[in-house]
Amino acid sequence: DIQMTQSPSSLSASVGDRVTITCRASQSIGNYLNWYQQKPGKAPKLLIYAASSLQSGVPSRFSGSGPGTDFTLTIGSLQPEDAATYYCQQSFSPPWTFGQGTKVEIK
Amino acid sequence: QVQLQESGPGLVRPSETLSLTCSVSGGSISNYYWTWIRQPPGKGLEYIGYIHYSGDTNYNPPLRNRVTISLDTSGNQFSLNLRSITAADTAVYYCARGDNHDRGRCEIWGQGILVTVS
Numbered sequence: 001d002i003q004m005t006q007s008p009s010s011l012s013a014s015v016g017d018r019v020t021i022t023c024r025a026s027q028s029i030g031n032y033l034n035w036y037q038q039k040p041g042k043a044p045k046l047l048i049y050a051a052s053s054l055q056s057g058v059p060s061r062f063s064g065s066g067p068g069t070d071f072t073l074t075i076g077s078l079q080p081e082d083a084a085t086y087y088c089q090q091s092f093s094p095p096w097t098f099g100q101g102t103k104v105e106i107k
Numbered sequence: 108q109v110q111l112q113e114s115g116p117g118l119v120r121p122s123e124t125l126s127l128t129c130s131v132s133g134g135s136i137s138n139y140y141w142t143w144i145r146q147p148p149g150k151g152l153e154y155i156g157y158i159h160y161s162g163d164t165n166y167n168p169p170l171r172n173r174v175t176i177s178l179d180t181s182g183n184q185f186s187l188n189l190r191s192i193t194a195a196d197t198a199v200y201y202c203a204r205g206d207n208h209d210r211g212r213c214e215i216w217g218q219g220i221l222v223t224v225s
Contacts, residue, residue: 032209043217043218046213049206049214087152090211094157095154095165096154097154098153099151
């Protein structure tokens with residue numbers, strides 16, 4: 001199985017800050033990398049697919065980079081509604097695997 | 108737009124079989140990949156498996172010998188059966204739709220259903 005390692009596991013930042021979350025795959029996965037946002041008690045929501053493509057309806061302050069083994073999710077200007085846990089997921093080879101999540105809190 | 112809704116028991120006894128159904132509305136279940144994912148309380152996401160309307164299936168190896176995912180095209184729904192369950196199977200279970208160009212890309216999710224094994 002492909003292992004996905006996210007960092008940091010949590011972070012606290014102020015409104016307006018630029019926030020970056022990293023995700024490393026245990027082998028090259030091309031651009032088969034997706035990012036999800038999950039708020040408490042809710043289902044995950046697809047934010048970014050194919051490493052850098054913005055899902056329809058997602059604010060443009062979210063962006064992603066890749067491909068290969070190292071990926072990043074960037075929130076360009078953190079907003080209060082961005083408080084959530086973020087997960088990366090590889091869709092290169094089943095079984096699909098997720099990172100352990102990064103909890104983003106607002107200071 | 109397409110919506111997914113999980114249904115099934117919220118409490119299951121150990122050693123029994125968990126059966127969940129995901130109803131698809133606003134679109135056809137034909138085409139696309141239909142996926143189950145679970146999340147134990149306070150933990151991360153775990154892929155269970157998927158089924159394609161063609162019959163193609165894939166299961167996560169640790170669960171493979173206990174899991175069956177099936178499709179009901181006439182009912183526009185798909186199901187999860189998980190056998191010989193234990194407390195470790197307590198989780199929120201989500202159904203999701205995978206993209207035809209990227210099977211693992213889950214662009215639509217159900218709201219989730221909490222299943223407690225006790």
